[in-house]
Amino acid sequence: MHVSRLLRAMSVCILVAGTHAAYAADSLTVVSYGGQYTASQRVAHYEPFARKTGIEIKSVDYNGGLAELVAQVRSGSVSWDVVDVEMQDLERGCSDGLFERVDLDKLPSGTDGKPAKEDFLDGALHPCGVGSVVWSNVIAVNDPAFAGRTGPQTIDDFFDVAAFPGKRGLPKRPNALLEWALMADGVEPASVYEVLSTPEGLDRAFRKLDTIKDESVFWETGAQMIQLLVDGEVAMSTAYNGRIQGAISDDGKPLRIVWDRQIWNADYYAVVRGSREKAAAEDFVRFATGTEALAAQARVIAYGPIRRSAEALIDPKIAATLPTASVNFQNALAFNAAWWTDHGDVVNERYAAWLAQ
Structure with missing residues (x-):
C-alpha cells in the first residue's frame, strides 16, 4: 500500500475529543501479522486509541500460530496483551485456556444504534475473541x-x-x-x-x-x-x-x-490470558471493533468490516471492492475453522x- 494512501486515510481517521481516561496502564502490546495489514490497524485502531486514552500501543509482528503464546501463558511470563488471530487459532487457543473470556454485553452498539449482537456478522462474536475484519x-x-x-x-x-x-x-x-x-x-x-x-x-x-x-x-x-x-x-x-x-x-x-x-474468513482480537493490563486490553478490543474503527480500517485495506453498520461510513467506491459488499457476499461460504x-x-x-x- 502506498504511503500516500495511508496518509490520506489518517486525515479522515477517527477524531477523538476529550481528556484521556484514567488507566493504570501506560502501554499495551498488540500482536499482528505485519505489513499492510498492521499498517491499517495502526492508522485505524492503535493511534486513535492512544489519542483517546494516552496508552501507547507497542506493535509486535508474528507469523500466526500459537507456539509463542503457549510458551508465555504456560510459563506465567506473559508479555503480549492482545493478539490478532484467525478463527482456527482462536478456537484452539480458547480450548487450551490461552485467551480471556469476552463479556459480549459490554461491546458497544453500532453507530446506528443496533446492539452489537445484531450488528456483527454471524460467527464474528466468539467466547474468546471479537471479529474485526472479513477477508476472503x-x-x-x-x-x-x-x-x-x-x-x-x-x-x-x-x-x-x-x-x-x-x-x-x-x-x-x-x-x-x-x-x-x-x-x-x-x-x-x-x-x-x-x-x-x-x-x-x-x-x-x-x-x-x-x-x-x-x-x-x-x-x-x-x-x-x-x-x-x-x-x-x-x-x-x-x-x-x-x-x-x-x-x-x-x-x-x-x-x-x-x-x-x-x-x-475473519480475524479476531483476543486478550491473552494472564495479561497484566487486562482491563486496558479489553477496552482496546472494544474500541478497535467499534463501527468507526472498523470503517476506518476498511478505507486503507481491502478487508470488509465485520459490523454491518460500518458499511454506511465507507465510500461506496471502496465498499464495492470489499468481500462484505452485498453484491459480492450473496452466495459466500463461511470458512468452517472447527471442521x-x-x-x-x-x-x-x-x-x-x-x-x-
Whole structure:
C-alpha cells in the first residue's frame, strides 16, 4: 500500500475529543501479522486509541500460530496483551485456556444504534475473541490472458479447462480448495461441509481436483500467487482478496476478482490470558471493533468490516471492492475453522500425497 494512501486515510481517521481516561496502564502490546495489514490497524485502531486514552500501543509482528503464546501463558511470563488471530487459532487457543473470556454485553452498539449482537456478522462474536475484519479466498483472473473474449466469471469456469484454457494457480494447502471443488461439482454452499465430512464427499472433491491438476501451478505464499498472475504464468488463481485488490488499486495490475462463492474468513482480537493490563486490553478490543474503527480500517485495506453498520461510513467506491459488499457476499461460504480443526490432519496428509502423485 502506498504511503500516500495511508496518509490520506489518517486525515479522515477517527477524531477523538476529550481528556484521556484514567488507566493504570501506560502501554499495551498488540500482536499482528505485519505489513499492510498492521499498517491499517495502526492508522485505524492503535493511534486513535492512544489519542483517546494516552496508552501507547507497542506493535509486535508474528507469523500466526500459537507456539509463542503457549510458551508465555504456560510459563506465567506473559508479555503480549492482545493478539490478532484467525478463527482456527482462536478456537484452539480458547480450548487450551490461552485467551480471556469476552463479556459480549459490554461491546458497544453500532453507530446506528443496533446492539452489537445484531450488528456483527454471524460467527464474528466468539467466547474468546471479537471479529474485526472479513477477508476472503477468491478466484483472481489475469484479464490479458483472455483478451478479445469473456474471461471466467464463476467457480465452475475455474474448473472448466475446455472453455477456459490456461494454467491455474493452486495453493499447496487444501483449505478452501476442497470446498470449491465440491461447489464446482454441484454441491450447494450450505451443504459443503456436510458432504466433505463423508468419505464419499472427500473422494468427490479430489476427483474434481484431478480434472485441473495437469493445468495447475502450485504456490506457497501470497507473493508467489501475485507474481504468477502478473507474469502471465497462470491465467487465473485461487487468491486472497486483499492481495489482489492491492495489486489492482495500488499497482495498477490488470487483474480481476471473481466473487462467485467466495469463502470468507475473519480475524479476531483476543486478550491473552494472564495479561497484566487486562482491563486496558479489553477496552482496546472494544474500541478497535467499534463501527468507526472498523470503517476506518476498511478505507486503507481491502478487508470488509465485520459490523454491518460500518458499511454506511465507507465510500461506496471502496465498499464495492470489499468481500462484505452485498453484491459480492450473496452466495459466500463461511470458512468452517472447527471442521478443519477436526479433520485437517487427515486431509492435509491426503492432499500432500495427491500433490506428490
